[in-house]
Amino acid sequence: MGISLGAGFVRVSTGSQDEASQIKVIDAAAVERGVTIVKWFRLHGYSASHGTQEPALREVIRDIERGDYRTLMVTESSRLDRREDLDAQAEILLEIRSAGGDVVSISEPQFGRTDFAGRIVTLVAQHANAEKSRTVKSTTYRGIMMIRDNKAHRGPLPAFWTRSGVRYAKQASCANPAAVVDIYERVANLEPVNSVARAYDLYPTSVKSLIRFAANHTGVVECSYTHEGRTETWTHAVEPVVESALWWRANKVLEANKDESRVNKGGRPVASPVTWISGLLDCPECAGKLLVHAGLTPGKDARTGEPRAQKPRTPTLRCAGRERRRLACGRFKGAEAQPVMDVIADMFANDTTAILAFQRVAGNAHELDELNAELRKIQARLSATEDDDELDALIAQRKAMKARIERFVIVPDSFDYAPTGQTVAEMWHAGDDTVKRGMVRAVKASWGLGLVHHGGRWGIAIGTAGAEDPGMTGIVDLGNGLCFRR
């Protein structure tokens, strides 16, 4: 065949240094293959809308048909791609081929040869998929438009909300308003979201979604659908479930909790502590964890192997070692758990110190927030109603609400620790093992709490943390914004 002639095809974005390197790669590959490049196509700042790609490729096809050259060389096949128009892409590749030309993609040696047919099949399949998804989308679109015209509901709903009615005219409603109100009240009253979730057999995230669902107070669900870059929005009216003020209070709590330092204080969770003291105290010898050793004595003699009657053990605090190597240090011989627990329980159960909560002690900015929430509710309803009388009433309400907001005089908020009305003793009695463990851990962290050997037996001592700060005047931080101090 003699000398083979070819064209080089480079496509670079504007300002890119890539052009020279593509040319270099193509030149080198052409020399290697004995191809002489007789024409260069340099496409700059290419984008589909410029339409420079297709004319260039058409020119390639004409050149090949005329016999100017036979080979089109590119660094990789994507330089020829027209992803937005698969028909044209397949067509061009086929035409180059049928004109007797060849595409050499340097980084893909098989491209344009054995792989060529496979590539066309892929393109055709991609094209069919694109068509199919277009058809599916437009069918869906017609359905969505019917939903919009009916002002029906579309989109996700939180827990306790359901959708009913015929297709394209589904109406959302709250299936259990009492539960929803209760959840808002619990969250607004600072009950931990996890605890609320447990009470209703929900995931904590579901509780949060429910609290944030604005239609609970506005009575208006904002529905939307985006099709080919255009977003259709419409409103769907529902029966509101909670007062705006309550909605606002609960959401405020969720917002506040976002910033709360929820650091993991370490330690593995105790799935079912035999007793609440397990894992709380440190080994006096090695500072490892003391676990409660309880249960039954072995059913057979360790040395002879003879069966023995099993007896309950006296629960004992034993060293379980430190960190990952959970090995007893061997120096601490153990202490009976019950007397230690009794001392600690006694200490908490008789402590009449007030539990304090970090809370607002002055200020009324929250009332303004409530008024604004109310205004948003009115505005949402305004956009949803078609009833003239209701419209008039809402406009009047809106005017009144705006006037109240304008007249509002803000007293700045101030926060401080204020009594919750509960004492340490009450919290201890009311709390389960988790609460009790939390209280003991908080005292230990703030003041120090540990075993001391005294008069031939192990007792408990408070204030063991740092001899330099023995004055137990500090605050015991119980977490969740609660504390107590002496």
Ligand SMILES: [Zn+2]
């Ligand atoms: Zn130890």
